[in-house]
Amino acid sequence: MRYKTVIEYDGSGFHGWQRQKPGCRTVQAEFERAAEHMTGEPVTAVASGRTDEGVHALGQVVHFDCAKQYPPDVMARALNHWLPEDVRVISCEIVADTFDARRSAKRKTYEYVMYTAETESPLRRTRELYIGRSADAELMDSAARLLVGTHDFSAFMSSGSSAKTFTRTIYSAGVRAEGGRIVFRITGSGFLYNMVRIIAGALVRIGRGEKELSSVQAALETGDRRLMPDIAPPQALYLVGAEYIDVG
Amino acid sequence: MRYKTVIEYDGSGFHGWQRQKPGCRTVQAEFERAAEHMTGEPVTAVASGRTDEGVHALGQVVHFDCAKQYPPDVMARALNHWLPEDVRVISCEIVADTFDARRSAKRKTYEYVMYTAETESPLRRTRELYIGRSADAELMDSAARLLVGTHDFSAFMSSGSSAKTFTRTIYSAGVRAEGGRIVFRITGSGFLYNMVRIIAGALVRIGRGEKELSSVQAALETGDRRLMPDIAPPQALYLVGAEYIDVG
Numbered sequence A, B: 001m002r003y004k005t006v007i008e009y010d011g012s013g014f015h016g017w018q019r020q021k022p023g024c025r026t027v028q029a030e031f032e033r034a035a036e037h038m039t040g041e042p043v044t045a046v047a048s049g050r051t052d053e054g055v056h057a058l059g060q061v062v063h064f065d066c067a068k069q070y071p072p073d074v075m076a077r078a079l080n081h082w083l084p085e086d087v088r089v090i091s092c093e094i095v096a097d098t099f100d101a102r103r104s105a106k107r108k109t110y111e112y113v114m115y116t117a118e119t120e121s122p123l124r125r126t127r128e129l130y131i132g133r134s135a136d137a138e139l140m141d142s143a144a145r146l147l148v149g150t151h152d153f154s155a156f157m158s159s160g161s162s163a164k165t166f167t168r169t170i171y172s173a174g175v176r177a178e179g180g181r182i183v184f185r186i187t188g189s190g191f192l193y194n195m196v197r198i199i200a201g202a203l204v205r206i207g208r209g210e211k212e213l214s215s216v217q218a219a220l221e222t223g224d225r226r227l228m229p230d231i232a233p234p235q236a237l238y239l240v241g242a243e244y245i246d247v248g
Helices: A027-039 A072-082 A137-145 A195-207 A214-222 B027-039 B072-082 B137-145 B195-207 B214-222
Strands: A002-009 A056-065 A087-095 A107-115 A149-152 A167-178 A181-188 A237-243 B002-009 B056-065 B087-095 B107-115 B149-152 B167-178 B181-188 B237-243
Touching (some): A002 A027, A107 A195, A137 A167, A137 A181, A181 A195, A195 A214, B002 B027, B002 B072, B027 B087, B072 B087, B107 B195, B137 B181, B195 B237
Antiparallel strands (some): A002 A087, A107 A181, A149 A167, A167 A181, B167 B181
C-alpha cells in the first residue's frame, strides 16, 4: 500500500527535511520513526522536495509504502500520536503505486513572509523577516512578476547544487501587502538550490530601494550569480504545497 | 533620571519576568544587564506586572533610574543593542520621578489567543492554543462579558497568591473570532495570580460545550475555586499593554 500524506512542520527545530547522520534531528527521520512505530515495518519517506534547515512547511507532501492496509484516517491519527509536536499530518490517503511525491509533483508553491515596522518584533522573529521601517511592496511585486515564464535560473542558485539543468517554469509570482506583512508567493515547476531565498533576498533589496528592478531582468538574461548575492534567511520561508494533477 | 520604556518579548525562552536565582533566564535580568551595559551603573527594572514563565508581552511597561541623562532614542537604541533578540524596546521616554511602572498602572490589558482547526498546527503551537475543531465564540463572548464590573475574583485565582484583596475591576472583556483565531481580550485594574489563564481555561470549556455559562456567574457569587479548575497554558497569553493616564 502506498500512502500519500500532507504534513505541516515548524522548521525551527530541524536540520531540514533530509535524513542525515544520527543525532541530527530531521523531519524525515522523525516521520520515518513514527511510521515504523505505527506499521512495525521499516519505512522510507519520500517528500515533494527537501526543505533546508529552518524552513517551514504548511503542506509538504510525503509518500511511503507499507505492506498492511489501514484506513487513511487511522493511519493519520496513529502517525500524529507518534510524531513530535512540531510535525503534524494534516491529511492522508491511499494512492496508486505509481504516485511519487517527488517525481510526480507538477508544481510547488512557496511563500516568503516579511514585515515592516518601527522596530524588529521578538514575537515575529522565528516566522517572518524584518525588512526595516518601510518597503515598496508594489515595486517588489513588479520584480517578482518578471520571473514568470520559462527561464534559465542559473543566476538564482547557490553553488553546491546537484541540478543538471537550470531551466525552470514559474507559473505565478507576486508580492502582496496584507495586514502589516509583505508576502512573496511563487509557484513553479521546480526550484534550484536556495532559489526562493535568493529571489527573496533580491526582493528585499529592491523594496528598500537598494537594488534596481532591472537587475532581475539582467540576471535572467546573463545567468550571472554575482547580480544576486543575497540569500534571505530560512525562518521566513514556507513550503505551501505541491500539486500533482497536471493543470499545466 | 527615570526612564519609561515599553518592551515586547517572546516569553518562550524565559522563566517569566521576575529575576530569580542565577542561571535562570528572566526578562528582568536580561533587561537590567542591558541597561547596566549602557549606563555603567547598577540598574533595577520595575515592570507594570510580572509575567509568568512562557507568557509573552506586546507592551510591557518598565521603568528604571540612571544618574546620567541620555536622549530617549539613544537609550532605546543602546538597550536594543545589548538586549537578546527575544526582547526589544519599542519606545522610551524620560518621566517624572513619581512615575512607577507598577504602582501607577491604572489598567492592564491581556489577550489570550486560541484557534480551531481540523488538526493542531505545529507552526501555531508556541503562540496560540488549539481548542479543537470548533468552538462557540459567541457563547465564549457572553461568558467573558459577565466578568465586567467590580467583583471578588477569589474563584479565579491560583493558590500561592500574595494578594491581600481579591476585588478587581474589569473595564472590558470579550471574545472575538477573527481570521481563524478566537481572541479573548480583557482590560482590568489588576489581575490575581493566574486569573487570566483561569478565565481562559473556563472559556475554552464553555466554547466547547463542556461547561455551563452559569458557572461563571456562580464563581463570581460564591468565590468557589472548585468551579474554575482549568488553567490555560501560558504560551497563548500576551500582556498587551498598561495604561497610566487615569481615564477611569
